[in-house]
Amino acid sequence: MPLIRSVFQDELDHVSATLLQMSEMVTTSITKASVAIQTIDLALAEEVIAADEVLDTVQHELDGRIIDIIARQQPVASDLRALITALRMAADLERMGDLAHHVAKVVRLRHPESAFPAELAPLFKRIGDAAIKMSEKTGEVIKSRDTKMAIKLEREDDEMDNLHRELIGSLANSTWAHGVETAIDLTLLGRYYERFSDHAVSVSRRVYFLVTGTYY
């Protein structure tokens, strides 16, 4: 059935294209959320908050489409695994959008104040940049299916873990003079960025699995 196979292939390509689209939306959101928290830009934060609903809708539509493909095409085991993996990648990307949205909500909560003291601005720039880079690379991995790049993303996550440790270390330091409320915000912000990166790694691992049939 070459014709049906070809329709099926088109459907799989459409699934991949939607995952790539989701990852681009996530990159836009984490970029805007990071700039918003660094520059106290409430309008930008509101854009991220509004965009989260759009991402949820895209995921919901994709989920329905994938299940419909499985029901109609009754794919062989390897194609079925690819489609189930796509469902999981969509869930990771949707969660990354949630976490960017959480960062944006801290901006809204503290506006017109900054969420962090001035001395932490350089660290938040590095944390934001690391998250944006991971999100961009996640998109590249989805697009290229480059397994080496997928493995490299895990190392970038180590960098994020180091930045996260640095952040917590600066809060827990006895010289911390910005009060407990700010420390609570920064603990949660650190957690959001850390989880964001975890999900980026998860997406990459799933791409690696799609290509090789095993996990690294």
Next chain:
Amino acid sequence: MPLIRSVFQDELDHVSATLLQMSEMVTTSITKASVAIQTIDLALAEEVIAADEVLDTVQHELDGRIIDIIARQQPVASDLRALITALRMAADLERMGDLAHHVAKVVRLRHPESAFPAELAPLFKRIGDAAIKMSEKTGEVIKSRDTKMAIKLEREDDEMDNLHRELIGSLANSTWAHGVETAIDLTLLGRYYERFSDHAVSVSRRVYFLVTGTYY
């Protein structure tokens, strides 16, 4: 094909039984983690940490089994949706296990000290009890498929959100005298319990969807 249908039904029953088993493992873990943090019981915390790997294995095995059922049985749309929903419930339950494990790791990190000051003991008891109750009810919802009980779980989550707000409020209070490091721990602990409850609600919503075909 009554015979094949019956084999399929047995397989679906086995999937449900494994989800119930996972929820029981989660209830054991969150109970032990909560008692461990309240009584500074390192041995109990270590049991939770060790159990997480077992839960991961059960989930991994269940995932493989579900995908195998879909590939072999090529179920009709409604059965397919039920199996995909089971995959998602398994992912929620696995994450609940992770979060119980995170609570246990705070016990290990702070041992032989308590993770929280004595004055917060009653609040942590209430938070632990609320999480245990939600976990138990999640198991009951999986077992009974009682949609009314599923909806009620969302209200219990409101109770957890209130407890969480109370916790953050007590940290952010100007009379807080236990240092920033403790506040960081408690912020993260609060977040773990809050996310645990969110996933319990998610499982219940999925059961509701299985029974009714819609989300409440």
